[in-house]
Amino acid sequence: MTTTSTTSSAVPPVMWTPPAALLASSHMTRFSAFVAAKRHLPAVRVPLPATSGHTDKDRVDAALADAAGKAYHALYEYSTTRVADFWTDVLEYTKVPIHGSAQPAVDEKAHMDAFPEWFPNARVNFAEALLAPWHGSNKTAIVATTETLQLRSLTGAELVEQVRVMAAAMRAAGVGIGDRVGGYIANGIEAIVAMLAASSLGAIWSSTSPDFGVTGVLDRFAQIKPKILFSINAVYYNGKVHDHLGKLHDVAQGLADCVEKLVVIPFVKEHPTDLARLKVTGGHMQVLTLDAFLATGDKKAPLTFTPLPFKHPMYILFSSGTTGKPKCIVHSAGGTLLQHLKEHVIHGNLGPQDVFFQYTTTGWMMWNWLVSALAIGTTIVCYDGSPFKPKPDVLWTLADMTGVTAFGTSAKYIQSLQDLGVDVQAHNLTKLHSLYSTGSPLKPESYDYVYAKIKKNLLLGSISGGTDICACLGMRIEAWDDNGKPVANGTAGDLVCTKVFPCMPVYFWNDPDMAKYKAAYFDHFPHIWSHGDFVQFTPGTAGVVMLGRSDGTLNPAGVRFGSAELYNVLDAVPEVADSLAVGQKVGDDERVCLFLVMAEGKTLTPAIRDAIKAKIRAQLSPRHVPAVIVAVPDIPYTINGKKVEVAVKRIISGQKIVPSGTLRNPESLDIFYKIPELKL
Numbered sequence: 001m002t003t004t005s006t007t008s009s010a011v012p013p014v015m016w017t018p019p020a021a022l023l024a025s026s027h028m029t030r031f032s033a034f035v036a037a038k039r040h041l042p043a044v045r046v047p048l049p050a051t052s053g054h055t056d057k058d059r060v061d062a063a064l065a066d067a068a069g070k071a072y073h074a075l076y077e078y079s080t081t082r083v084a085d086f087w088t089d090v091l092e093y094t095k096v097p098i099h100g101s102a103q104p105a106v107d108e109k110a111h112m113d114a115f116p117e118w119f120p121n122a123r124v125n126f127a128e129a130l131l132a133p134w135h136g137s138n139k140t141a142i143v144a145t146t147e148t149l150q151l152r153s154l155t156g157a158e159l160v161e162q163v164r165v166m167a168a169a170m171r172a173a174g175v176g177i178g179d180r181v182g183g184y185i186a187n188g189i190e191a192i193v194a195m196l197a198a199s200s201l202g203a204i205w206s207s208t209s210p211d212f213g214v215t216g217v218l219d220r221f222a223q224i225k226p227k228i229l230f231s232i233n234a235v236y237y238n239g240k241v242h243d244h245l246g247k248l249h250d251v252a253q254g255l256a257d258c259v260e261k262l263v264v265i266p267f268v269k270e271h272p273t274d275l276a277r278l279k280v281t282g283g284h285m286q287v288l289t290l291d292a293f294l295a296t297g298d299k300k301a302p303l304t305f306t307p308l309p310f311k312h313p314m315y316i317l318f319s320s321g322t323t324g325k326p327k328c329i330v331h332s333a334g335g336t337l338l339q340h341l342k343e344h345v346i347h348g349n350l351g352p353q354d355v356f357f358q359y360t361t362t363g364w365m366m367w368n369w370l371v372s373a374l375a376i377g378t379t380i381v382c383y384d385g386s387p388f389k390p391k392p393d394v395l396w397t398l399a400d401m402t403g404v405t406a407f408g409t410s411a412k413y414i415q416s417l418q419d420l421g422v423d424v425q426a427h428n429l430t431k432l433h434s435l436y437s438t439g440s441p442l443k444p445e446s447y448d449y450v451y452a453k454i455k456k457n458l459l460l461g462s463i464s465g466g467t468d469i470c471a472c473l474g475m476r477i478e479a480w481d482d483n484g485k486p487v488a489n490g491t492a493g494d495l496v497c498t499k500v501f502p503c504m505p506v507y508f509w510n511d512p513d514m515a516k517y518k519a520a521y522f523d524h525f526p527h528i529w530s531h532g533d534f535v536q537f538t539p540g541t542a543g544v545v546m547l548g549r550s551d552g553t554l555n556p557a558g559v560r561f562g563s564a565e566l567y568n569v570l571d572a573v574p575e576v577a578d579s580l581a582v583g584q585k586v587g588d589d590e591r592v593c594l595f596l597v598m599a600e601g602k603t604l605t606p607a608i609r610d611a612i613k614a615k616i617r618a619q620l621s622p623r624h625v626p627a628v629i630v631a632v633p634d635i636p637y638t639i640n641g642k643k644v645e646v647a648v649k650r651i652i653s654g655q656k657i658v659p660s661g662t663l664r665n666p667e668s669l670d671i672f673y674k675i676p677e678l679k680l
């Protein structure tokens with residue numbers, strides 16, 4: 001991805017070119033050769049540099065880079081026009097362990113909203129695929145830690161054994177195909193073991209993170225009714241131990257009609273796991289510690305994997321709707337697996353030699369993404385806690401301790417590192433080859449920061465996709481205008497996907513006629529997946545600039561643009577600590593309102609207001625200049641770190657909203673009801 005402003009049509013600079021040896025050996029090059037040979041398509045073959053004598057530092061020359069780029073685009077064209085063939089190739093190349101036949105792949109001519117079935121003759125078990133590289137292996141499969149930086153690790157063989165014991169206990173508890181197993185759980189080893197055990201039996205896993213409040217958890221889990229709920233006694237966050245049993249009691253009470261076993265993990269050893277605090281009224285819930293639960297299974301039972309249709313549900317994720325109840329998005333085992341392996345192997349070039357760290361909680365789809373790397377024998381690293389405690393560079397210390405080769409995080413984290421002036425180069429990042437950023441668009445200055453202050457020779461991937469697809473967006477994507485026509489590169493439009501893809505959700509929970517599903521993605525353009533993002537393709541590179549959510553798009557006097565453009569300008573204003581831009585309805589038109597959290601010790605003076613307007617006018621256009629600029633004490637965010645634009649937009653347009661449990665700071669919304677400058 002490249003990042004430029006909507007108003008710029010200049011080809012952005014190349015930030016990184018792979019060393020010749022990497023280009024020669026990469027999975028992308030090997031996959032292109034595989035497709036070229038199998039499909040008789042020489043144009044997709046990425047040319048091989050002469051590698052003998054090359055060191056890792058040697059860059060490919062311009063002619064070779066150009067030829068490689070052309071082959072890559074030919075491969076992209078193939079992958080997004082002949083989707084059935086392409087995904088069959090991915091299945092074969094990444095060696096997804098299926099039972100049965102990979103033919104047919106899919107009816108690629110069917111409308112997307114007819115939901116054609118992928119690989120109807122293949123059977124798969126998600127846990128079987130993730131554990132395949134680890135049977136009898138002494139290599140480290142998982143490293144997990146917290147702010148204490150005490151590492152816990154499991155070898156592959158230990159992981160398989162723990163899943164066996166857990167699956168036996170779940171089987172004894174009556175868990176079977178289609179049952180839901182929930183986790184209100186920290187990002188540690190137990191969450192992965194429970195997910196894999198549930199999956200081995202054909203059950204569906206769904207998790208939320210411990211920082212969710214009671215309402216947020218009940219809004220989710222009361223809809224899907226888990227049979228077993230895994231949770232913890234406490235967490236470490238921001239240098240302190242936080243008791244979890246109080247919230248857990250209220251959650252358990254709210255789920256007393258469905259949860260049969262509440263299993264509590266003593267995640268923080270020095271904190272009491274007092275089960276008496278979890279007594280609920282009504283229902284038949286048994287509350288027990290993890291050890292007691294594990295003891296209920298048949299000790300000798302082998303680990304078996306129930307083969308299931310490719311489309312069998314594996315995960316339920318929740319839309320981060322900021323108003324109303326979250327939608328329960330059901331993702332298939334086969335679709336998720338195939339998509340993740342495409343991303344990890346072909347795009348990410350990960351394999352058994354890699355150590356992959358992703359900063360995430362169990363409540364974000366990046367957790368699901370991280371865990372899938374087990375299927376290719378990659379060691380994964382889990383961290384639960386603040387990314388800045390005990391020290392602002394804690395994640396880089398962890399990267400050193402574990403030899404991380406691919407480091408995933410959020411754009412906001414990178415921005416905060418820069419703001420805090422953390423010296424990442426003091427760390428030994430010799431093995432690090434990739435840095436992924438997501439959650440929100442990565443700002444142009446952050447690209448410069450990463451290459452200047454983290455590492456020069458590094459693939460920096462600003463990746464985008466999300467909960468709706470539990471993956472990233474390497475598909476047939478286009479930017480469309482309101483009339484359903486593709487816009488020219490350099491012009492902003494709605495992000496659509498025009499061809500079926502394997503990780504489309506299989507359905508929404510409690511949505512028997514698919515009405516909610518269709519309303520979420522197919523209401524905007526007939527038969528075409530509308531992703532809800534506002535984007536612009538960059539002329540000359542086919543890179544994509546993410547401009548914000550479509551429903552948060554600004555549209556004054558009929559000119560549409562994304563809030564991210566304003567944020568990029570404001571980030572360079574030292575008096576401003578944070579900002580939020582939304583449109584306010586004024587008759588048939590809309591005016592842009594900009595809310596600022598001022599930096600410490602600064603107030604919003606008329607001079608600062610005028611300077612900001614002048615900067616926006618000069619860097620973007622007069623149309624981008626906000627009609628209203630006011631200071632607010634706080635900007636609302638979701639627990640996953642996304643700015644909450646839509647709820648604010650609704651409030652300032654006169655609606656009363658009920659904040660969902662997804663908000664990290666719901667009280668920050670109150671002020672937006674009573675800002676005098678917004679009265680019309």
Ligand SMILES: CC(=O)CC(=O)O
Pocket residue numbers: 365366438439440463464465466467471472
């Ligand atoms: C890959 C992503 O898009 C992650 C997210 O921001 O939800």
